[in-house]
Amino acid sequence: MSDEERRKRAAEQEARALRALESIMNGGDLGKETLDLSNEYSEGVWARFTTWFRGLRRPKA
Template sequence: MEPDAESPEERALRALRAIDEGADIGAEALALSNEFTDRHTARLSAWLRRRRRASRDD
């Protein structure tokens, strides 16, 4: 399953289940943080590309 197919709540629940099953809390927290950062960085990059494209079209 692709990470994008899961909602943030589903990813958090997956991490909590993994922690309950003995996974490293720090590693799970870091993975969630990285997913959040990657998602928002991609959104910001897309917004900047749209802004640059719009300014060239003017």
């Protein structure tokens, strides 16, 4: 992953977190917002791990 892609992903994550905070401050459901953020993060980590693992299992040419 390039530096540009990392910066873009970080900016998207920050924007999502700020929207969640704003929602919570305006009376949103704290549990739902934190669970949603946690799930998004976990899914991203799991996707990167599976991509890495599949790369290990590929036969070397």
